[in-house]
Amino acid sequence: MLPWLVVALGLCAQLGTALPPRRMDTVLQMVEALEAAEELSLPELARALGSCSTPGCLAVLGDPPAAPPDLPALSPEQRALLTHLLRPDPAVPERGAVLAPDGSTVALAPLLAGVEVGLRMAGGWPGPTPEPPAALDALYAVTLTEALGMAFLLAHAHNHSGATLGPSGCWDDVENPQNFTLLGPPSPVPEAVANGALDGVLLGARLAKGPVPLAPLLRSYYGTDNGTASGRPPSSYRRRDFGALTGLKKLEEEVVAMLRLLRVLPPTRGLLEDVGEEEEGAIARRAARDFMETFVECPAIVPRCMWGARPYRGTPKPLSLPLGSVYIHHTFVPSAPCRTFAACARAMRSMQRFHQDTRGWDDIGYSFVVGSDGYLYQGRGWHWVGAHTRGHNTKGYGVGYVGNFSATLPDPDAIALVRDSLLPCAVRAGRLRHDYALRGHRQVVNTSCPGDSLFQEIRTWRGFQ
Structure with missing residues (x-):
């Protein structure tokens, strides 16, 4: 573990201080503090903490930046919370989620990865290097299609056994959310990860048109501190807006492109050795169709x-x-x-x-x-x-x-x-x-x-x- 994280966690334990609530406004406070101090941005810090550690994400965004020895702009409790939220755990992908003001739960890793791609595109980034073996949209690759492709690839390998999408979940306390529990069997793409991916694509696409300060963009999108008292924030339209931006055919093409990238990467090459081109297409079609039906065409339902x-x-x-x-x-x-x-x-x-x-x-x-x-x-x-x-x-x-x-x-x-x-x-x-x-x-x-x-x-x- 990085020395500054050990100190942060140790200090929290010593003081007996609870972590800040896992709310989107807590994250936005960190974004504002980092922007004001002109230190490492939150998307870069997330990658330094390991949020982009899967083979496909690393191939697209490259090696993560070095973790800073110190971040005086953040309190020890904030740094400890970030570590908890962004340290990867493939077995529990929803662990890195926060509660948004609209009542939805959003995984930070795909959200911040999409934001980083959008910021890079606005700066003239040409895309992944070296070029992957198929035309691949970096925005979808780092937010959604690797998790989606892997989920359905593994389901195909095991004769479609086990959940591939969902479920939703619940917080222990919506006023002070600390623990999030799934309401059914886990999958690689629970609803929190899907929400983070949808938001990452939408916000990344917005940032790619021209750079804007991240904190105001996130506050406007999630309605934090200004808007949720009187009406709907844009985040509550995520399913509609993603559907308008991304058709079924586009998503299927992006899943195919990701599977072809995974086919040549050493950590995942073996998973696709016995998967032919026809099977690859079938996996991508099912993944795209099921995702669009579950998280775009069907409405979100707030559980009891x-x-x-x-x-x-x-x-x-x-x-x-x-x-x-x-x-x-x-x-x-x-x-x-x-x-x-x-x-x-x-x-x-x-x-x-x-x-x-x-x-x-x-x-x-x-x-x-x-x-x-x-x-x-x-x-x-x-x-x-x-x-x-x-x-x-x-x-x-x-x-x-x-x-x-x-x-x-x-x-x-x-x-x-x-x-x-x-x-x-x-x-x-x-x-x-x-x-x-x-x-x-x-x-x-x-x-x-x-x-x-x-x-x-x-x-x-x-x-x-």
């Missing part, structure tokens, strides 16, 4: 543990999938749409208390709730019978929009989140029949829900009956 759900009361009853119906609701109370993670999480907790304590239900009634912050929130989820549409709870999912939509419509993005993302995704996953029926709550229960305006809107959706 992130919005602070109480435990379910009693024993949940399983649904028999696929279901044949979807019932659209509005919450009416809360009457105002929620536009931030904090506001939507409060709304979820409020509704759960009302449903459990006042109505006497086992849990919040909806299967999913739609915020105007760009995210869906898990209620009872995909697999458990809800309490949303009397007499029909075993037949379909209940999807509720936060707000009163009697006279106004939800934001266009919130409408598209269900119509264009959630429903097609549920069909592809086998959770909803392809010939599903979509109805407003009022069609099966004596109620004005989901409001006149929203009901007129859903009449135009596929499956409405």
